[in-house]
Amino acid sequence: MNTTLRRCSAALLVSAALAGCVNTTAGGEVGVNRKQFILLSEQEVTAMSAQAYTQELQKAKTAGALNSNAVITRRVRAISERLIRQAPVFRADARNWKWEVNVATSPELNAYCMAGGKIMVYSGLVEKLALSDDELATVIGHEMAHALREHSRESMSQAYAQQAGLSIVGQLAGLSQGSMELAALATDVALTKPHSRGMESEADTIGLELMARAGYNPQASITLWQKMLKAGGGGGPAFLSTHPAGEERIATLQRLIPKVMPLYQAAAKK
Template structure:
């Protein structure tokens, strides 16, 4: 039995050693699952989540809101595709989730996004601030952060599977990637990944024609909402003071990238309804 556990652990270690890649900012990333596999599994998790929300009638269909979010995300994705050609064939889509209490938004591998009505209404966000949120979330996908999240979940699952093998419990050996894809919707990104998404996101929004100053006002609003207990969206983010200083320092550089005229969206975005 010890020999079996040793073989499993050795396989896990070998996987961890060879599974390294580099993020858009030059950071070394540990990958157990490939970005391509993350996209496949994320699609399944996303569709399952959307089906559940549809059954609960939680998907917003109001034409004004839909048009607003579709325009903002369309402009951001146009820039994302221009700078990251590998995302050109992603199935870009966005769901607007009717949840007045949740301050959150996300983008999975493959460009499947969601934003909650609560973050828009509670913070009284303008279009520039929404663009900063969605630019940040899109950056998570572009930097393969979903694959990183899934890799962490798989690493844990591998350990559980090793125990299952040792105890002859085959029921523990579940589909690692399917579990990880579901967990990627729930697990927070690391602080390093959040800082990376801040940097990529503010540039993406600026190139799409949205005011970079909105990145600062957005987080000021988020921090005020937090009180003694920060919103879920801020749970693993860098400290508020450091974040604002970092973003503020980037504003002059980003303003130089800001186009003189507002760019129209070129890439079509599917609205999940």
């Protein structure tokens, strides 16, 4: 690419970046208000995430591992339903999302929620850590928070922005070349790529409020992380382990719990 084209490409990306500094959720009682770098459309990322999720469901179904444990599946879905009812506190459009909740029979200590509300919990997480309903709500609320806050869309936007070039600008404009790449990227972001320190902290914070509003004791976030640290030898399982460190995470949650405890107490009286 010659210098002129490169400069034009950079200028277009800068313009897109300036237009894409948004806040995808309301702040809630916990006050999450960071401006986010967004380039890709919500519709495109949601569609690609749904496609990636369907592929994961098919893999699990083929292996006889999709919702094969009826007891865990009922628990996960019941807890998720209560949490999902609270999602509009952070974004009103979440009540119209096509939420899906499934369980994969796997020894992995893992869970995720793709863009648009596609939740998957691995049975090993529930069984190996002997999670209570409150602790399980901590995990699911955390993963839902990633989706509500559109962290996958943000991460995918950042990945695209790192590849300066007119071809990327073309893809952002909706050219078909980008569709398959987005599908692969949606899977990669949801299943393998760790979220940033800021994203993880936001998910902890929003998830804590979601569980409190749903009537789950936010103190369970502490016992969950104690179990995580013990299971991971200090780091915790991969889906929550990158940043912040376990001890720091626990300290932050302890500071936030007084903010959301009144919400839990009010929910418990209903």
